[in-house]
Amino acid sequence: MTEAFAFATDIFHTLADNKVVLTASLIALVLVIKIYIVSLINKKSKNKRVKINMVNNAVTVCILIGIFNIWSVEFQKFAISIAAFIVAIVIATREFIQCFIGFLYILSSRPFRVGDWIQVGECYGEVHSTDWAKLTLLEVDIDSYEYTGKTLYLPNSKLITSSIKNLNFLKRYAMHHFTITRDESVNPFVFIDELQEKAQEYCADFRDVAIRYNQLIESRLDVHIAGPEPHIQVATSDIGATQVIFTIFCPTERALEIEQNLTSDFMRFWFTQKALVKEDK
Known part of the structure; x- marks a missing residue:
């Protein structure tokens, strides 16, 4: 008797440790109970369709709750991993995100147009073009009011952290x-x-x-x-x-x-x- 109890205990611990087997057992048990309840409804109940639908929904909820309880530790670790991955992605792409925000700022506030002379931080130039990532300037020497022949490529993130001065009237x-x-x-x-x-x-x-x-x-x-x-x-x-x-x-x-x-x-x-x-x- 003692040996049989010990054997049953070992089986229980094995099932408890093996979450895949435990999950399969839970699903099988719930489905068996569902089949039994549905058969009783078919025999004794008149409004079968509504009751069977309620049983199906209840079975689904029970299975989901059971699976969540069994795998809660793994779900928690997975959620932490996903959160860490998202944070890493945000940090890695922070510059690109700031560039895109800077592009939205240009579109919404319209501080300058193509062809304007502007100053961004210590950079002076004529706006050549803009896109979601960068602002292209034809550099202008502000002391001589002449083009230097250089092209400046400024990331849009600089438009958020630096002041923008529109010098368009200096063009004439x-x-x-x-x-x-x-x-x-x-x-x-x-x-x-x-x-x-x-x-x-x-x-x-x-x-x-x-x-x-x-x-x-x-x-x-x-x-x-x-x-x-x-x-x-x-x-x-x-x-x-x-x-x-x-x-x-x-x-x-x-x-x-x-x-x-x-x-x-x-x-x-x-x-x-x-x-x-x-x-x-």
Whole structure:
């Protein structure tokens, strides 16, 4: 008797440890019970169809609950593995996800269009094209307003983390600033009026267009900007040198030409005045 009990116990433990056998046994047992209950319904019940349907649903639920209880540890490990896999995928594709989000940002907010001049972080250029992954810029030297011949490929993720400045109005007209620094031996106020006349002379041929374009920019941005009259200011550097600061609102392609002309005039006035200072001494 003891040996039979021990044998039955071993079989039970074997079945309990072997989850596949236990699952099959559970399904077989539930199906046998289902067949028995259905046969009783067929013999004694009138409304057979509804009751049999209820039994079938109950059997299905019992099987699912039983399987879940038997394999709960494995299901938990599987869920953790799936979660870890999804996290790994997200981390691995984070840059691509950010690029796609940046692309959606471009589409929704429209901060620029193809052909606009923009600044993204420290990069300047004309927008050549956009896609879901990158922004393509034709690099522009912001000091000379000329194309460098380089092409910049910026991931769209940079559009989320960096500020975007639309510089489109610089494509036609620029508020051009430049500074000439000399020693303190000459007082620039002696010839500042003549230099101002020269600046107005160089800007005379486009003055009317500059006024209209200046007003157009102000109306679009709803702010007041300097110009279109040229402005010259005298200051000193932190080491006491004389600085003459020029602000010229002019066509972009004329900016360097006007800068060179005014620099030439300044040097001529400066050296002439310096020669007069030497003669007086």
